[in-house]
Amino acid sequence: MATEAKGCKELFSEVIETGLCALCGACTGTCPYLVYYKGRIALLDNCALLKGQCYEYCPRTYIGMDVISQQVFGVPYSEEELGTAKEMLMARSTDTSMREKVQYGGAVTTLLSLALAEGFIDGAVLTRTSDDKTPSPFLAQSADEVLQCTGSSYMACPVLGRYNQIPKDNGNKLGIVAMPCQVLAVAKMKKDPPENRASIGNVKLVIGLFCTWALSPDRFYQFLKENLDLSKVKKFDIPPPPANRFDVYTASGRTSFPLEQIRKFTMPTCTYCLDMTSEFADISVGSVEGIGGWNTVIIRTDIGADLVEMAKKKGKLQIGKLPSTNLTHLKEASLLKKKRALNEIVKKSGDKNNLLYVGLSPRLADKLLA
Amino acid sequence: MTQKQLVKDPLNLIITGVGGQGNVMISLIIGNAFVREGYFVTLGETYGASQRGGPVMSHMRISKETQYSPFIPDGCADIILGMEPVETLRMLGRYGNPNVITIINPRPIYSIDVIGGQAEYPDLHKLVESVKELSAKTWIINATEEAQKMGSHMFANAILIGALVGSGVLPLDKKSVEPVLREIFPKEITANLAAFNKGIKLVRS
Amino acid sequence: MANIDIDAPGTSQLLIGNEAIARGALEAGIGFAAAYPGTPSSEILGTLAQAAKEMGIYAEWSVNEKVAMEAAAGASFAGIRALASMKQNGINVVSDFLANLVMSGIGKGGLVLVSCDDPSAISSSNEQDTRPIAKWLDIPLVEPGDFQETKDMTRWLFDLAEELGTLCMLRSVTRIAHARGNVRLGELPKKQLNAYFDQIHDLKSVMPTTFMPIPSPLRHSFLHMKMDKARERFEGSAFNRYVGPNKADLLIITCGSCWLYSQDAVKALKLEDRVGILKLGTLWPLPEKFIGEHLDKSEKLLFVEEIDPFLERSVMEMVANLPPSSPRPIFYGKRSGHVNAYGELNPDRVIKAISTILGLAYQPRDIEYRKKAEAFAKSNVPERTMTFCAGCPHRATFWAIKNALKLDGRGGVVTGDIGCYSMALGPTGFFQVRTMHCMGGGAGVANGLGKLGQFGFDQPVLAVVGDSTFYHATIPALINGVYNQSDFILVILDNSATAMTGFQPHPGTGMTAMGEPTKVVSMEALCCSLGTHVEVCDPFELKGTIATLLEMMAEGGGAKVAIMRRQCELVRAKKEKPPYRVHVDPEKCIGEACGCDRLCTRVFLCPGLIWDKKANRSKIDEVICTGCGLCVDVCPQGAIIKEAV
Numbered sequence A: 001m002a003t004e005a006k007g008c009k010e011l012f013s014e015v016i017e018t019g020l021c022a023l024c025g026a027c028t029g030t031c032p033y034l035v036y037y038k039g040r041i042a043l044l045d046n047c048a049l050l051k052g053q054c055y056e057y058c059p060r061t062y063i064g065m066d067v068i069s070q071q072v073f074g075v076p077y078s079e080e081e082l083g084t085a086k087e088m089l090m091a092r093s094t095d096t097s098m099r100e101k102v103q104y105g106g107a108v109t110t111l112l113s114l115a116l117a118e119g120f121i122d123g124a125v126l127t128r129t130s131d132d133k134t135p136s137p138f139l140a141q142s143a144d145e146v147l148q149c150t151g152s153s154y155m156a157c158p159v160l161g162r163y164n165q166i167p168k169d170n171g172n173k174l175g176i177v178a179m180p181c182q183v184l185a186v187a188k189m190k191k192d193p194p195e196n197r198a199s200i201g202n203v204k205l206v207i208g209l210f211c212t213w214a215l216s217p218d219r220f221y222q223f224l225k226e227n228l229d230l231s232k233v234k235k236f237d238i239p240p241p242p243a244n245r246f247d248v249y250t251a252s253g254r255t256s257f258p259l260e261q262i263r264k265f266t267m268p269t270c271t272y273c274l275d276m277t278s279e280f281a282d283i284s285v286g287s288v289e290g291i292g293g294w295n296t297v298i299i300r301t302d303i304g305a306d307l308v309e310m311a312k313k314k315g316k317l318q319i320g321k322l323p324s325t326n327l328t329h330l331k332e333a334s335l336l337k338k339k340r341a342l343n344e345i346v347k348k349s350g351d352k353n354n355l356l357y358v359g360l361s362p363r364l365a366d367k368l369l370a
Numbered sequence B: 001m002t003q004k005q006l007v008k009d010p011l012n013l014i015i016t017g018v019g020g021q022g023n024v025m026i027s028l029i030i031g032n033a034f035v036r037e038g039y040f041v042t043l044g045e046t047y048g049a050s051q052r053g054g055p056v057m058s059h060m061r062i063s064k065e066t067q068y069s070p071f072i073p074d075g076c077a078d079i080i081l082g083m084e085p086v087e088t089l090r091m092l093g094r095y096g097n098p099n100v101i102t103i104i105n106p107r108p109i110y111s112i113d114v115i116g117g118q119a120e121y122p123d124l125h126k127l128v129e130s131v132k133e134l135s136a137k138t139w140i141i142n143a144t145e146e147a148q149k150m151g152s153h154m155f156a157n158a159i160l161i162g163a164l165v166g167s168g169v170l171p172l173d174k175k176s177v178e179p180v181l182r183e184i185f186p187k188e189i190t191a192n193l194a195a196f197n198k199g200i201k202l203v204r205s
Numbered sequence C: 001m002a003n004i005d006i007d008a009p010g011t012s013q014l015l016i017g018n019e020a021i022a023r024g025a026l027e028a029g030i031g032f033a034a035a036y037p038g039t040p041s042s043e044i045l046g047t048l049a050q051a052a053k054e055m056g057i058y059a060e061w062s063v064n065e066k067v068a069m070e071a072a073a074g075a076s077f078a079g080i081r082a083l084a085s086m087k088q089n090g091i092n093v094v095s096d097f098l099a100n101l102v103m104s105g106i107g108k109g110g111l112v113l114v115s116c117d118d119p120s121a122i123s124s125s126n127e128q129d130t131r132p133i134a135k136w137l138d139i140p141l142v143e144p145g146d147f148q149e150t151k152d153m154t155r156w157l158f159d160l161a162e163e164l165g166t167l168c169m170l171r172s173v174t175r176i177a178h179a180r181g182n183v184r185l186g187e188l189p190k191k192q193l194n195a196y197f198d199q200i201h202d203l204k205s206v207m208p209t210t211f212m213p214i215p216s217p218l219r220h221s222f223l224h225m226k227m228d229k230a231r232e233r234f235e236g237s238a239f240n241r242y243v244g245p246n247k248a249d250l251l252i253i254t255c256g257s258c259w260l261y262s263q264d265a266v267k268a269l270k271l272e273d274r275v276g277i278l279k280l281g282t283l284w285p286l287p288e289k290f291i292g293e294h295l296d297k298s299e300k301l302l303f304v305e306e307i308d309p310f311l312e313r314s315v316m317e318m319v320a321n322l323p324p325s326s327p328r329p330i331f332y333g334k335r336s337g338h339v340n341a342y343g344e345l346n347p348d349r350v351i352k353a354i355s356t357i358l359g360l361a362y363q364p365r366d367i368e369y370r371k372k373a374e375a376f377a378k379s380n381v382p383e384r385t386m387t388f389c390a391g392c393p394h395r396a397t398f399w400a401i402k403n404a405l406k407l408d409g410r411g412g413v414v415t416g417d418i419g420c421y422s423m424a425l426g427p428t429g430f431f432q433v434r435t436m437h438c439m440g441g442g443a444g445v446a447n448g449l450g451k452l453g454q455f456g457f458d459q460p461v462l463a464v465v466g467d468s469t470f471y472h473a474t475i476p477a478l479i480n481g482v483y484n485q486s487d488f489i490l491v492i493l494d495n496s497a498t499a500m501t502g503f504q505p506h507p508g509t510g511m512t513a514m515g516e517p518t519k520v521v522s523m524e525a526l527c528c529s530l531g532t533h534v535e536v537c538d539p540f541e542l543k544g545t546i547a548t549l550l551e552m553m554a555e556g557g558g559a560k561v562a563i564m565r566r567q568c569e570l571v572r573a574k575k576e577k578p579p580y581r582v583h584v585d586p587e588k589c590i591g592e593a594c595g596c597d598r599l600c601t602r603v604f605l606c607p608g609l610i611w612d613k614k615a616n617r618s619k620i621d622e623v624i625c626t627g628c629g630l631c632v633d634v635c636p637q638g639a640i641i642k643e644a645v
Helices: A009-020 A065-073 A096-101 A107-117 A141-149 A159-162 A180-190 A219-227 A259-263 A268-272 A302-313 A325-351 A363-370 B025-036 B085-095 B126-136 B143-149 B153-166 B174-184 B187-204 C017-027 C042-055 C065-077 C090-106 C130-137 C147-165 C217-235 C257-269 C288-297 C310-320 C347-358 C367-380 C393-408 C420-425 C441-449 C466-483 C523-528 C542-555 C569-575 C599-604 C629-635
Strands: A034-037 A041-044 A087-093 A123-129 A133-138 A174-178 A203-209 A233-237 A247-248 A251-258 A283-287 A297-300 A317-320 B011-018 B040-044 B056-062 B079-082 B099-103 B137-140 C012-016 C034-035 C058-061 C081-085 C110-118 C168-172 C180-184 C241-243 C251-256 C275-280 C282-284 C300-304 C331-334 C413-416 C433-436 C461-466 C489-494 C534-537 C560-563 C580-584 C609-610 C619-620 C640-644
Touching: A009 A041, A009 A325, A041 C393, A065 A180, A087 A096, A087 A107, A087 A302, A107 A141, A107 A174, A107 A203, A107 A283, A107 A297, A107 A302, A107 A317, A107 C420, A123 A159, A123 C523, A133 A141, A133 A159, A159 A174, A159 A180, A174 A180, A180 A203, A203 A302, A219 C282, A233 B025, A247 A259, A251 A259, A268 A325, A283 A302, A283 B025, A297 A302, A302 A317, A302 C300, A325 A363, B011 B025, B025 B153, B025 B174, B025 C012, B025 C180, B056 B085, B079 B085, B079 B153, B085 B099, B085 C367, B099 B126, B099 B153, B099 C523, B099 C609, B126 B137, B126 C367, B137 C542, B143 B153, B143 B187, B153 B174, B153 B187, B174 B187, C012 C017, C012 C147, C017 C042, C017 C168, C017 C180, C034 C042, C034 C065, C034 C130, C042 C058, C042 C081, C065 C081, C065 C110, C065 C580, C081 C090, C090 C110, C090 C130, C090 C217, C130 C282, C130 C310, C147 C168, C147 C217, C217 C288, C251 C257, C251 C288, C251 C310, C251 C347, C257 C275, C257 C300, C257 C347, C275 C288, C282 C310, C288 C310, C300 C310, C300 C347, C310 C331, C310 C347, C393 C420, C393 C461, C393 C489, C393 C542, C413 C420, C413 C441, C420 C433, C420 C461, C433 C441, C441 C461, C441 C466, C461 C466, C466 C489, C466 C523, C489 C523, C489 C542, C523 C534, C523 C560, C534 C542, C542 C560, C580 C619, C629 C640
Parallel strands: A123 A174, A174 A203, A203 A283, B011 B079, B079 B099, B099 B137, C034 C058, C034 C081, C081 C110, C110 C168, C251 C275, C251 C300, C300 C331, C413 C433, C413 C461, C461 C489, C489 C560, C534 C560
Antiparallel strands: A034 A041, A087 A297, A087 A317, A123 A133, A233 A247, A247 A251, A283 A297, B011 B056, B040 B056, B040 C180, C012 C180, C241 C275, C580 C640, C609 C619
């Protein structure tokens, strides 16, 4: 499996052409052949190499979950619904002016700014939504630049492509804010460091976001353009159930679309994704159901713990206890995603023993498929 | 020593190389020198599209009797002047025979098939050995190298003309060729004459 | 090129066939020559233009062959001897005018048409024998067999044209046109030429041979009379001759370059006393009496000609009309398969035909040597595919097109045309061009594709065309695309030259054939006047060019134009030094590793950038590299460095 020589050719035949591609960008920005363009990965020329890093780090090619978990946490893949975690809590920025610009509680922005200020990182690779509401990968190198990147467009964005472009000899320490698929790709890179790129060891901090599904940056964007004046939009939001809406906030108020209408634009790959809470990040961040203006924060590693602790001590983050109902719901939702995904994978492969790219212990697989 | 007349009639000379190297220039000079000595000369060339990096060959038929066709028949070359090693072997394959005399400039020019990886350029040493095996006599003239020493690879043509004339395989001497050189080489005539003389020296050493 | 205006009658010069034609035309006292560049005919006008001022004549590169032919006819109508020359495709372009010209007849100035065919299509898009047009439209046709004859026939043809009152045609091929041979020069005329267009008022005074533009079937009968007269002249022509024994085992009937090949072949086989050669110089109308006199020399006839069995069929017709008691020879040639029915001939092919018919063996060289030589060559001689020159702007253009189409992702189609850029059918242009027919054909085809939206067609359409081709044939197709709103982008590759044929000037270059500065016909002004979207790009600015193409492909709204402007490298190099010194930094080059996989050599394919197997790195070949610096922007690792010189 992992030892067979596979490259660009197989990347297309096994991932991109089968609807598994998450547009995470791990295969782009690092060679002249694979390029992200308008919602797809384009192949500019045939690469003749039999073995390629594009295939190796793709989060939809084989992942031995235990092996990766050992690399990141030193323990096998957790059977807990939310993955390996030290602590789960609620948090929000103490800066009230910042809170107006952010999606929920501003935890990601606060933590990044702090990490930058303290010199833990020199820059962060994340998503910036431009004025016309297209998301694009961005390397932020100051607190101001980080602030430009608040808010979610709910569309996939090949952020890792920007990381890959960083010159080989660049020694700057980096943070990455990523979706679960991208966090997985970074974990793969940590396991087998890439060649001819900036050292993966430079990545000091990975903040993962919660994600149920992402929207196609091509088809969904078309839909938005046809139905809205994008220059007037301030923020997008998907409120928790039972709202069943996709909200668009402009200066004059709020427009909503039924969620079923928006679900049509989900990326096909999301059906086959087991990870709702970015299980291999240092810190995972999401919303708090029913409590606006706060983030759910899952601390997974020592690095994550230290940073959150410092944020609390320095008065940058207000920390609270996550209500048990929220925790229960989160766990249920996360487990449901794993089960659904694995069942869909088996349907796609047509074989209970063929889990496509997911390398789980048979015991855990059976448990989830039951 | 330079013969006063053709060793055979017609004498068949091939000048071969890669499009853009300048074999047309060489054949013009030698051809005109012969016409002024009263010979019939027919010169067949490949022009136009073939120049774009493809193989080119000039076929020269020299005769006291009559005008021959611009094609040397297969197996009938008497002398081959090869400006590029692979092209020299290509000519020997088709037009060579046990009596052929070869002058070769052993400086490879790589085709895009070789550069792109679809084809292999043969080992140069082995190639030159094959050329020697297929020729009655072989002169190896490092024309490009010597030309670069003189300041530009463009002087290689004049060096090779010098080698051809100096070798004595043609009934032409310096006296008959120099005036044509002066007429036809548009720029840097002093340097080209020096290159021509260098070629004579090289082939005789 | 030779000085064809040397005033040294009687001296022998080494001229290519085309120079011999030019010299023959000068000796005939022409005043006007027009042509469009086309291999293998270009040097005819090229040398006439060089000698024009000195000789007091006029020579021009016309925008296309049709205008060239018509302009030359104009000169003839005003009493000036005129010549129009072209390659085989030009004949197709002028055919409508010719079909009418043979009816009207020519003026008092003799008019000669020279057609240079390209057997084996060495430098052409198609292989075509133009001799049949003489039969089709009734034009007296000659074909020279060697270099002296090329000059002498041209010289004579003007007299014949004036005597008959009709256009005469000389057909040549690459191996005469571009080959060099001994030509003894004749006298150059010293007459002053006067041009005047005679307006005929009294129709009754008009002779059948007089120029008369009024169409009428009667003119057709006059044409037949002219052809009968021509046949008379041809019967006694010295350009037709027989060489060989009185009774032969084989009679070769041949013309053109094949006359030299046949002689070579008979000599090589030492059959001078067994094989006779009937060489024809005047081909149509067929000199039937002359041929008939030699038919009894042998029972076996071998027709050796390029490209079609023109003579073969004509003689077959002739023999079919002979009285039943006449001998019925056996015909060998293209129909029997003894001579190749396509591709050029050479002495070896004729040797093979003769040996097969007479059952002879032929061994020019020792068999063991041959086996060894062929084996060495087979295993040690790699392919040498044609390529854009190092520094060629087309490489940049097609790299940009390739990337733009791949990014666009809808399977865009590139239609092509005639020029250096035709090579983009192959690896040097990354196989981008998908169709190639005649001059202007690419834009025409694109027009059709661009209207197929209603049938579900959504592939972007690009038509690439050279600057010279644009003026020649493409403007009507562009107008059609704007008028009929066909969705395609006309990509004009403006390298300021008619490059493939020898860097001749054209209406966009501001220079005439005779070296005089003139008005520039601005292609962007022309295109803008059609009211369509026009962009001008420097193809070396790869990012910008790709972005422009992508934008235009997403636009729709009928035909639009993207001009890729950058001078041909060979033209630039004649005037300027290389702009950069380029080298590869072996520390930065990662070669075959993941992240590159030899993009510069394996994919980009510039002949100036080679792969050093031992060092596992790319390298600049300083003999080939022209210092253009384009590869610097292609290398993904920034390992190629350019320094301004």
